[in-house]
Amino acid sequence: xxxxxxxxxxxxxxxxxxxxxxxxxxxxxxxxxxxxxxxxxxxxxxxxxxxxxxxxxxxxxxxxxxxxxxxxxxxxxxxxxxxxxxxxxxxxxxxxxxxxxxxxxxxxxxxxxxxxxxxxxxxxxxxxxxxxxxxxxxxxxxxxxxxxxxxxxxxxxxxxxxxxxxxxxxxxxxxxxxxxxxxxxxxxxxxxxxxxxxxxxxxxxxxxxxxxxxxxxxxxxxxxxxxxxxxxxxxxxxxxxxxxxxxxxxxxxxxxxxxxxxxxxxxxxxxx
Amino acid sequence: xxxxxxxxxxxxxxxxxxxxxxxxxxxxxxxxxxxxxxxxxxxxxxxxxxxxxxxxxxxxxxxxxxxxxxxxxxxxxxxxxxxxxxxxxxxxxxxxxxxxxxxxxxxxxxxxxxxxxxxxxxxxxxxxxxxxxxxxxxxxxxxxxxxxxxxxxxxxxxxxxxxxxxxxxxxxxxxxxxxxxxxxxxxxxxxxxxxxxxxxxxxxxxxxxxxxxxxxxxxxxxxxxxxxxxxxxxxxxxxxxxxxxxxxxxxxxxxxxx
Numbered sequence: 001x002x003x004x005x006x007x008x009x010x011x012x013x014x015x016x017x018x019x020x021x022x023x024x025x026x027x028x029x030x031x032x033x034x035x036x037x038x039x040x041x042x043x044x045x046x047x048x049x050x051x052x053x054x055x056x057x058x059x060x061x062x063x064x065x066x067x068x069x070x071x072x073x074x075x076x077x078x079x080x081x082x083x084x085x086x087x088x089x090x091x092x093x094x095x096x097x098x099x100x101x102x103x104x105x106x107x108x109x110x111x112x113x114x115x116x117x118x119x120x121x122x123x124x125x126x127x128x129x130x131x132x133x134x135x136x137x138x139x140x141x142x143x144x145x146x147x148x149x150x151x152x153x154x155x156x157x158x159x160x161x162x163x164x165x166x167x168x169x170x171x172x173x174x175x176x177x178x179x180x181x182x183x184x185x186x187x188x189x190x191x192x193x194x195x196x197x198x199x200x201x202x203x204x205x206x207x208x209x210x211x212x213x214x215x216x217x218x219x220x221x222x223x224x225x226x227x228x229x230x231x232x233x234x235x236x237x238x239x240x241x242x243x244x245x246x247x248x249x250x251x252x253x254x255x256x257x258x259x260x261x262x263x264x265x266x267x268x269x270x271x272x
Numbered sequence: 273x274x275x276x277x278x279x280x281x282x283x284x285x286x287x288x289x290x291x292x293x294x295x296x297x298x299x300x301x302x303x304x305x306x307x308x309x310x311x312x313x314x315x316x317x318x319x320x321x322x323x324x325x326x327x328x329x330x331x332x333x334x335x336x337x338x339x340x341x342x343x344x345x346x347x348x349x350x351x352x353x354x355x356x357x358x359x360x361x362x363x364x365x366x367x368x369x370x371x372x373x374x375x376x377x378x379x380x381x382x383x384x385x386x387x388x389x390x391x392x393x394x395x396x397x398x399x400x401x402x403x404x405x406x407x408x409x410x411x412x413x414x415x416x417x418x419x420x421x422x423x424x425x426x427x428x429x430x431x432x433x434x435x436x437x438x439x440x441x442x443x444x445x446x447x448x449x450x451x452x453x454x455x456x457x458x459x460x461x462x463x464x465x466x467x468x469x470x471x472x473x474x475x476x477x478x479x480x481x482x483x484x485x486x487x488x489x490x491x492x493x494x495x496x497x498x499x500x501x502x503x504x505x506x507x508x509x510x511x512x513x514x515x516x517x518x519x520x521x522x523x524x525x526x527x528x529x530x
Binding site for chain 1: 329330348349350351353354355357358359361363366374375377379421426504
């Protein structure tokens with residue numbers, strides 16, 4: 001990575017400046033890693049010396065053992081992949097459908113004004129409350145969970161993306177109008193491309209939102225997935241299992257977030 | 273010389289409506305612009321200068337009267353009229369060449385010929401090597417030049433310039449207004465420049481129209497005749513008559529600072 005972004009120093013002073021900036025970056029990264037390592041070591045030691053009760057708090061070595069056991073049982077990847085697939089499908093659907101609805105609302109001022117109070121109410125309603133209804137309607141399975149993830153991210157997406165659309169400079173639209181652009185052309189040539197940063201921002205929010213939907217969905221359906229492991233672990237008082245699942249969850253969520261950051265760089269190449 | 277009339281406004285009035293009432297913006301304006309003419313419009317701020325341009329561009333319809341471009345009644349925006357806004361509004365996600373091709377794209381006229389023409393324009397006006405750059409990488413003056421080429425690429429008969437230099441600093445502004453005026457004359461375009469800068473109007477135009485306060489009506493029209501060696505804005509600013517025109521128009525604008 002350092003090789004790819006290698007910056008040529010213009011002078012000796014510049015080289016020193018670059019070195020200083022790099023040292024600072026390295027120091028921040030090292031501190032971040034040290035905190036994590038220190039936390040894990042303290043946790044492990046506290047559990048070993050019975051300062052904390054490992055039965056309730058679990059401990060790093062127990063988490064590793066649980067991981068190994070789950071892996072040997074052959075269920076680890078099944079649970080992880082189910083949750084990840086549900087989340088990905090949920091957040092792609094949420095972003096796509098949300099953007100599509102935002103387009104409709106942008107297109108028709110009438111529909112937007114009519115929909116406004118409904119959106120406001122739906123936005124403040126905790127979507128989790130709809131969980132039981134969804135399960136009854138769709139059935140206790142992955143589809144109910146995906147619907148859950150979709151619902152949690154949908155309204156936020158609609159509102160965020162629509163605001164992005166409405167924020168596009170009126171003069172840019174005027175410019176297109178002077179060229180005689182149709183509404184569809186205005187949408188395609190300026191509204192959508194100008195809103196790509198907003199849509200990516202929505203995508204980033206939706207990664208988190210969809211995980212909430214999926215985990216809550218799995219709590220309720222409780223057949224498979226990380227949410228199921230957490231709820232099951234809690235019920236049978238296997239905190240090792242709960243902690244392990246949370247640990248996997250944070251890694252999966254971080255990776256997905258990284259993916260959206262990567263996507264942002266790919267799509268917004270005009271930012272230097 | 274009997275030149276063709278490119279734009280003509282016949283007793284045009286326009287009112288804006290809101291729930292609170294109606295605001296007359298333009299009142300009974302008649303004017304005509306002949307082929308190849310460069311006309312400057314000055315007026316107190318908020319007097320409805322931009323409204324006149326929007327009427328000619330077909331963005332709004334007059335409440336009363338007729339707007340004709342090239343002898344035809346204006347029904348909506350057309351390729352006959354090119355509009356240059358206060359800011360360049362280059363799309364930051366498009367390269368300079370892609371930005372220049374925007375108007376052609378909207379008309380579905382991007383082909384080898386039109387693309388070659390756009391590239392030639394960029395080349396001629398010193399942006400050839402920047403055609404694959406993004407707007408962020410260009411200076412303010414270069415961006416405004418690119419915006420002009422974007423307008424010229426659709427080959428309009430008439431150019432409308434809506435305070436196109438007001439976003440630039442003074443130095444760049446002088447240089448760019450000189451360039452733009454030279455480009456417009458070289459391409460043989462007819463132009464209507466709206467500005468609040470009296471010097472800019474005098475230095476660039478053949479004729480300066482002074483408007484009254486809102487609702488705008490025509491107060492006076494000045495034929496600008498300057499004795500100078502070269503006919504570009506910077507030399508024109510040095511002409512002996514320049515100051516006289518400036519003073520006359522300044523007085524007519526009745527700028528009172530209270």
